Amino acid sequence: MKLTTRTGVEVRRTLPHAKLKMIGAWCFVDHFGPTRQTDGMVVASHPHTGLQTATWLIDGHIEHRDSIGSVQLVKPGQLNLMTAGYGISHSEISLADTHLLHAVQLWIALPKGSIDVAPEFEHQSDLPKFSLSQGNETGPFSADAPTTATVLAGEFLGHRAQTKIFSPLLGVELRIKAGTTIDIPLNANFEHGLLAVEGALFINQTTMPVSGLEFLESGASSVRISAADTDAILLLLGGEPFEEKIVMWWNFIGRSHADIVAAREQWNAHEAVPQGGRFGQFADNIGGWLPAPELPNVTLTPR
Numbered sequence: 404m405k406l407t408t409r410t411g412v413e414v415r416r417t418l419p420h421a422k423l424k425m426i427g428a429w430c431f432v433d434h435f436g437p438t439r440q441t442d443g444m445v446v447a448s449h450p451h452t453g454l455q456t457a458t459w460l461i462d463g464h465i466e467h468r469d470s471i472g473s474v475q476l477v478k479p480g481q482l483n484l485m486t487a488g489y490g491i492s493h494s495e496i497s498l499a500d501t502h503l504l505h506a507v508q509l510w511i512a513l514p515k516g517s518i519d520v521a522p523e524f525e526h527q528s529d530l531p532k533f534s535l536s537q538g539n540e541t542g543p544f545s546a547d548a549p550t551t552a553t554v555l556a557g558e559f560l561g562h563r564a565q566t567k568i569f570s571p572l573l574g575v576e577l578r579i580k581a582g583t584t585i586d587i588p589l590n591a592n593f594e595h596g597l598l599a600v601e602g603a604l605f606i607n608q609t610t611m612p613v614s615g616l617e618f619l620e621s622g623a624s625s626v627r628i629s630a631a632d633t634d635a636i637l638l639l640l641g642g643e644p645f646e647e648k649i650v651m652w653w654n655f656i657g658r659s660h661a662d663i664v665a666a667r668e669q670w671n672a673h674e675a676v677p678q679g680g681r682f683g684q685f686a687d688n689i690g691g692w693l694p695a696p697e698l699p700n701v702t703l704t705p706r
Contacts (some may be wrong), residue, residue, distance in 0.1 A: 404425075407440040412438045412504060415614040417598060423618055424706055426596040428570045430454070430651060431510035431528040434600065434614045437462055437503045441508040444497040444504055448692035449617055450670045450682045453518045453649075455511040455569075455655030458483040459555060459576065461600060461636065463504035469493035470683025482555050484566055488513065488520035489665070490681040492673075494689050500630075506695015507600065507638060509574075510658055511556075512649050532561035535577075537585055549583040552576070557641075560588070573631035573641035579630040586625050595639040597626065602635030602650040604628065611637075648705035653695055660703040667695040670701070 418432040419425065431454075435444075439648045444465070445566060467475045467483050470492045477483040485493060497504050497621060513520070534548035535539045541560050552566040554638050555574035564574075573593060579585065580601075589595055596618050599611040606617045619626060621644060628637070650657045655666045666681075671694050673679045 408487050412436060412444050417614055417616045423616075425645050426510065426618065426640050427572055427593055428514070429509060429572070429574075429596070429640045430512045430649070430656070431508075432598060432616070432640070433436070433508040433546070434598065435508070437536075438505070439502055440497060440499060440504050440602075442705045443499055444495070445501035445689055447689045448492050448494045448685070448687065449654055450490060450492045450586045451654045451668070451694075452490050452666045453513050453662075454487050455513065456487070456573070457509040457511065457555065459507045459509070459529075459638070461505040463501045463506065464498040464499060465506070466496050467493060467524075468685055468687045469522075469524055470679060470685045471522050471524060471560065472685070475524070477524045477526065480530070480532075480553065482530060482566065484525050484527065486513075486520065486523040486567065488518070488522045490669075490683075491520060491522035492679070492682040492685070492692070494527070494687045496687070496689060505601075507598065509640075509664065510656075511568070511572065511644060513644075514570050515647055518656075518658070523567070525567060527564065527566055530564055533562060535560070535585065539586075539588055549580045550585050551578045570645070571641065571643040575639040577628070577637050577639060579628060579635045579637075581630050581632055583635050584627065584629040586627050587639065587662045588625050589619070589621055589623050590641065591624050592643060594644055595623065595641040596623045597628070598638040598640065600636040600638060602633045603631035604637060605631065618678045650703050650705050652698070652703055658705060662696065663703055667698065670695050
């Protein structure tokens with residue numbers, strides 16, 4: 404998947420990397436921006452299999468279109484979640500009605516029993532959102548509170564998002580005012596990752612650069628987060644350790660090299676198949692589609 408060469412959008416891959424492949428079922432995290440838009444972000448039609456994509460905005464507006472007929476604008480504080488399952492194609496374009504683009508793009512691996520489910524799309528515009536005290540008491544949301552939480556997926560402090568997930572999972576945006584320190588309770592059965600999205604942060608007294616990702620193995624029952632001299636935003640991701648090995652290549656997740664080969668061949672030939680075959684077809688304001696690249700000259704192995 405490529406952004407058009409005109410965007411100038413800075414993209415930082417935080418997951419996977421050499422030392423960390425997954426956090427629960429979370430298997431891919433890109434942090435992009437904040438970037439002042441000129442021509443905007445444009446990602447032409449491309450496919451996915453075996454995963455869910457989640458788009459979370461800090462600044463900007465992005466329009467999503469896909470091959471099951473979804474057309475949806477996502478704004479800050481809202482979540483677009485697409486379940487690829489057996490196969491789907493989609494495109495994304497940022498709208499020029501805002502000056503900044505700042506977002507996190509995440510993928511969630513589907514477990515084997517759900518890897519071939521029918522594709523779906525959901526837009527969550529009323530996610531659980533609340534204020535949080537040092538004693539972890541929750542109250543009505545107030546932007547002036549020292550700490551606020553928005554639950555993207557799973558359950559956090561008694562607040563559960565209606566987002567459809569296929570394995571035990573957690574996704575929370577935390578906003579912490581400058582000078583605030585708070586101890587956040589964790590599910591000890593989950594492993595967790597904390598992504599620094601904006602501002603100066605300390606996690607368990609470790610300085611976190613923007614786009615830094617701190618990983619906590621399962622067993623941890625809490626984490627101490629401090630915002631330094633600026634307000635901070637971070638994502639708390641968690642989930643039960645994903646026991647299955649996966650093959651992830653380009654935009655596909657499977658369980659074998661053969662799964663990836665089949666998906667690549669079917670996508671690159673989809674225009675010649677009625678209604679686009681496995682990945683479908685749709686119209687958008689971008690036009691064209693992104694062909695899958697050549698496979699490496701090695702057998703892809705599960706990891």
